[in-house]
Amino acid sequence: xxxxxxxxxxxxxxxxxxxxxxxxxxxxxxxxxxxxxxxxxxxxxxxxxxxxxxxxxxxxxxxxxxxxxxxxxxxxxxxxxxxxxxxxxxxxxxxxxxxxxxxxxxxxxxxxxxxxxxxxxxxxxxxxxxxxxxxxxxxxxxxxxxxxxxxxxxxxxxxxxxxxxxxxxxxxxxxxxxxxxxxxxxxxxxxxxxxxxxxxxxxxxxxxxxxxxxxxxxxxxxxxxxxxxxxxxxxxxxxxxxxxxxxxxxxxxxxxxxxxxxxxxxxxxxxxxx
Amino acid sequence: xxxxxxxxxxxxxxxxxxxxxxxxxxxxxxxxxxxxxxxxxxxxxxxxxxxxxxxxxxxxxxxxxxxxxxxxxxxxxxxxxxxxxxxxxxxxxxxxxxxxxxxxxxxxxxxxxxxxxxxxxxxxxxxxxxxxxxxxxxxxxxxxxxxxxxxxxxxxxxxxxxxxxxxxxxxxxxxxxxxxxxxxxxxxxxxxxxxxxxxxxxxxxxxxxxxxxxxxxxxxxxxxxxxxxxxxxxxxxxxxxxxxxxxxxxxxxxxxxxxxxxxxxxxxxxxxxx
Numbered sequence: 038x039x040x041x042x043x044x045x046x047x048x049x050x051x052x053x054x055x056x057x058x059x060x061x062x063x064x065x066x067x068x069x070x071x072x073x074x075x076x077x078x079x080x081x082x083x084x085x086x087x088x089x090x091x092x093x094x095x096x097x098x099x100x101x102x103x104x105x106x107x108x109x110x111x112x113x114x115x116x117x118x119x120x121x122x123x124x125x126x127x128x129x130x131x132x133x134x135x136x137x138x139x140x141x142x143x144x145x146x147x148x149x150x151x152x153x154x155x156x157x158x159x160x161x162x163x164x165x166x167x168x169x170x171x172x173x174x175x176x177x178x179x180x181x182x183x184x185x186x187x188x189x190x191x192x193x194x195x196x197x198x199x200x201x202x203x204x205x206x207x208x209x210x211x212x213x214x215x216x217x218x219x220x221x222x223x224x225x226x227x228x229x230x231x232x233x234x235x236x237x238x239x240x241x242x243x244x245x246x247x248x249x250x251x252x253x254x255x256x257x258x259x260x261x262x263x264x265x266x267x268x269x270x271x272x273x274x275x276x277x278x279x280x281x282x283x284x285x286x287x288x289x290x291x292x293x294x295x296x297x298x299x300x301x302x303x304x305x306x307x308x309x310x311x
Numbered sequence: 312x313x314x315x316x317x318x319x320x321x322x323x324x325x326x327x328x329x330x331x332x333x334x335x336x337x338x339x340x341x342x343x344x345x346x347x348x349x350x351x352x353x354x355x356x357x358x359x360x361x362x363x364x365x366x367x368x369x370x371x372x373x374x375x376x377x378x379x380x381x382x383x384x385x386x387x388x389x390x391x392x393x394x395x396x397x398x399x400x401x402x403x404x405x406x407x408x409x410x411x412x413x414x415x416x417x418x419x420x421x422x423x424x425x426x427x428x429x430x431x432x433x434x435x436x437x438x439x440x441x442x443x444x445x446x447x448x449x450x451x452x453x454x455x456x457x458x459x460x461x462x463x464x465x466x467x468x469x470x471x472x473x474x475x476x477x478x479x480x481x482x483x484x485x486x487x488x489x490x491x492x493x494x495x496x497x498x499x500x501x502x503x504x505x506x507x508x509x510x511x512x513x514x515x516x517x518x519x520x521x522x523x524x525x526x527x528x529x530x531x532x533x534x535x536x537x538x539x540x541x542x543x544x545x546x547x548x549x550x551x552x553x554x555x556x557x558x559x560x561x562x563x564x565x566x567x568x569x570x571x572x573x574x575x576x577x578x579x580x581x582x583x584x585x
Contacts, residue, residue, distance in 0.1 A: 049451045049452075050451050051451045051452050051454075110452070135448070135449075140449060140451070140454040141451045141452075141454060142451055143448055143449060143450075143451045145448065174409070174417055174419065175409075175414060175417060176417075177323045177324050177325045177414070177415045177416055177417045178323075178325050178384070178415075178456060180325075180414040180415060182452060
């Protein structure tokens, strides 16, 4: 009998045509909201799992780290899978899976990890990026990868507000109600705002995130950048512990899961221009 | 009676979902090739003309400068249109048309021009860009805007070959047969190759181009970059005056019509990152 081996995968995808990474479980506190119908649109996990099963020749369970929402992209999603197929060289496995994947999904890396590694439990921190196209005119090329904001945004004010989010806080105001988690206390390790030409990028790094947390942070920072709130208002919003206190939820198409750091295997950073 | 006014438009579009700028006229020498069925996919010209008619309130004839092929993009297509509606401020007209256009088409500029101006006849020169994603792995984000070439390309060799194309030559080897033009002599003003990370961009500027000429130039330069021909082979290819002498035709999705210079109105340059 062969001893099974566990592989860690880092996966990039353009989320535009997928129903997120994985079908969402219904949280206990979902409170009557109607679940979206998937309309036959597949999840990224389903597509990658099908390619992997074909290459490995047996059923598998592909466990992902982040359940990215419908339309959200990833540069470095993390997943693990177990197999008895230990004879395939990892680069051969990676290329065979990529050959079976559509053009908008890519397995970046495959590496063997100890069976104690888990894409869910070994996650130490992760970073998201949110891309805003800040110009009077929309971009005809990047519309599905950015959020178009016409009003000029004050990057300095946004940076000041972003600094107030760093640290350990109760982020109840920055979470979609019905998130199904007991505590709404989270730690933000970094929150940065950079801009080059019409492109404005917000980076948020944390140990863990609540449902829609990054998109609500972005929606709030954009309100600050547009002058509708002073930067200091963010502290008042945090203190309120009420979703209605913070800004709107930014749309999914500007959001990228940039990388996930794990306790065992170190960071999986992916360059910005990838 | 109002005197009609002529407007010059510069238009950007992502060509992915369109059947090119305009339905192609069948050249006299099409020689039995079967015309592609449009399958109900609209052209960019049809979509922009419909939006313009709605805003102006009368039938119009939108005349474009370059008949970009299916799947080819534009940062600065040029067009003109006549109207009796002279009371609409140009910026108001521009924004009203943009509000009626899909997210992947944008009117960048509108300006009144003399009735002697013609998007076709006033063209002095134009520049195309071709984007190549040169890396082992495809880009899950830019697949519809680049041509993926896995083999590392020698930029220096490509530049050397590019230089040999500059000037006035018979480009019969670099044109799709059946182009329906009498002379295959054209003047290339500039042919440059630049690279940053995995992105390689070929720029080609000329007074006029034959059918598929830029895509055949790109296909040929890529063969030189891959070491299949020495740079000097380009001169032999030109001298052959035979399509079979040059390299393959690069696919449409990496091609952008960057700008068009006109005799009357000067250049319409659009920044690379737009």
